[in-house]
Amino acid sequence: RINGDRLWAALMELAQIGATPKGGVKRLALTDLDKQGRDLVVGWGRDAGMSVTVDQIGNVFMRRDGANNALPPVMTGSHIDTQPTGGKFDGNYGVLAGLEVVRTLNDLKIKTEAPIEVAFWTNEEGSRFVPVMMGSGVFCGAFSLETAYAAKDTEGKTVGEELERIGYKGDQVPGDHPIGAYFETHIEQGPVLEDADKVIGVVPAVMGLSWYDCVVSGMEAHAGPTPMGLRKDALQVSTKIMQEVVAIANRYPPYGRGTVGMVQVFPNSRNVIPGEVKFSIDLRNVNDELLNTMHEEMLAFIDKTRSDTGLKISIERVSYYPPCPFHPECVDAVRNATAKLGYSTMDVVSGAGHDAIYAARLAPAGMIFVPCKDGISHNEIEDAKSEHLEAGCNVLLHAMLERARI
């Protein structure tokens, strides 16, 4: 069993770096605060006897030797960068749970067969630099180091420059680092576990997602003198599509998701009929065929709306991640550990992307979810219970031990 109080204390100490008045954390990737956070965690790793490697995209691997160091390490990890109005647990929990596993193994003087590694990946959040999940994406070859280095923040600073500046541009070629198995603990970021009153979510898969930008172009005109029949109201046409996004998701329960999160209206004046509306569409499903069906239904609805209304409607897919089923052996390792420890549990498909989906391209991978208050994350009020975090960390310990063998 791990030490829940020590885990909690580490989380609270790391959360001091970039702490916000509302109780959250703002520690954007590759800022001075990120460097302070990285230095703190690396220091803890060294104190726990681990050796540290940094790769060229700034991913950090902290290693505890095994009895047989020729075996690929059993790795756990996540990220320590946060959203601009982020919380204390998203990502940070996954990294410090890994550290707590190592501290516990040290306390108990347990030697594993395979080495154990705790990783943290660069710029998972994607708030300062796109694309999201940058470090793990480069590591698994989803996009190139050059692409990542060239990414700019709003001030024009690049990932390459900023990595250099904070001293985390390492030598190792990304991906040139074997992984035997990968586990990631994370707060659920959704309400399912809390709603069902369960402590551990076994994660069989991560949903695939498709992101789109939609632009409806009508004709801006004065709200008073323009008769209803002569209008080309871009907002009214947009509302039909926005409702259909949700209707499509509702046709594919339980894992269909449809969200319009971002809307911009032009000229956005009280007495002007909107001439143009831009909005985002986010479709998700755990089944790629169903996700594709949702995609097709949305395009068909937009075609129909275009011909019904005569307005110009453009739709562009801006991101796509296929669903990521986790490896049965890793899922079983999590399930077995949970059963052994006697925690209440259920399967929870991850609706959000995580570094684990990229790690899963290179090695068997699995995830462990714990509840977070009201399902809220990416918010300064993000919260989680110490006993849940402790439970998730215990499951991680036993799942890793099953793979690494004593």
Added chain:
Amino acid sequence: RINGDRLWAALMELAQIGATPKGGVKRLALTDLDKQGRDLVVGWGRDAGMSVTVDQIGNVFMRRDGANNALPPVMTGSHIDTQPTGGKFDGNYGVLAGLEVVRTLNDLKIKTEAPIEVAFWTNEEGSRFVPVMMGSGVFCGAFSLETAYAAKDTEGKTVGEELERIGYKGDQVPGDHPIGAYFETHIEQGPVLEDADKVIGVVPAVMGLSWYDCVVSGMEAHAGPTPMGLRKDALQVSTKIMQEVVAIANRYPPYGRGTVGMVQVFPNSRNVIPGEVKFSIDLRNVNDELLNTMHEEMLAFIDKTRSDTGLKISIERVSYYPPCPFHPECVDAVRNATAKLGYSTMDVVSGAGHDAIYAARLAPAGMIFVPCKDGISHNEIEDAKSEHLEAGCNVLLHAMLERARI
């Protein structure tokens, strides 16, 4: 008959002051450019032999004496301030048409019984300072001089300071100025005349309007992990209300209007279910009972939506103008003048508010509309045909002569 070329030349010269690269005009109320515009028009008025009075809110009255100066003047006017991306004709046409009437009377050496006045009212557009139609509103007692003086622009400058600064804070007490009858020529700002291929719009009335701010509050949550059934999506609920605004207007043809022009979504992020949406509602009708019915139907729909969805929905009325029927004698004067001159014509209810609705509280009033290209105004591409402007000005001449008598 008036001189159409001279009218056009005056419009083009005034449009130089604040001219924008896209062919529009930016001459916000009480700026240096407004002062230049005012000075130019006042200079033209004096050259045409008129005496000039300025009142305490900066309304300018240019007077051509009649044979019997004890009679209240027959007045015409509009405004010369513009929207930030305004056109050459909105308001400016009404003022310069009045000037052209006086120039024509001078050419023809016609002496009217009653004096003739050409007015321009301060800050009709309301873009720099609210409320809109400020000068005419103070003039008719709709709100106080103190309220108007205290109005601030985004930089914190007040109407009182700015009037003083540009030298247009006059002595006359607003409203202490008799009016025998008031006419206003204006571009239609809508597509009705152009659609019906008519030259003159006789304006029987201006629609009443109700403006509202609506706020729907749900719960922001991550777009991936949050199942459809556990969402409180403020945008989806808002789209129902937005559609109902238009449905209500469509239930009251031909003069029902319903528009949502302004929308703000929080936090407005692609993968976050909107937690709060604010939007404006603009309802209009020429019949006050029907406008009230529309108001009641909207409140009832919001109540129903609130209880159907459990979300918090607030609705606040922020402006209300009752419909303004114009005086039968002024409407007839416009109709008679149009018939005499042989222009194609139809009745067009004004959907937009004008200074004439405040003037109508003090004296018989009427309006004359001419077509504008594609019905577009409040836009740099606003356009009108010289022959239409000329026709409207001829109608103004004859309508004013009917009231002022020769």
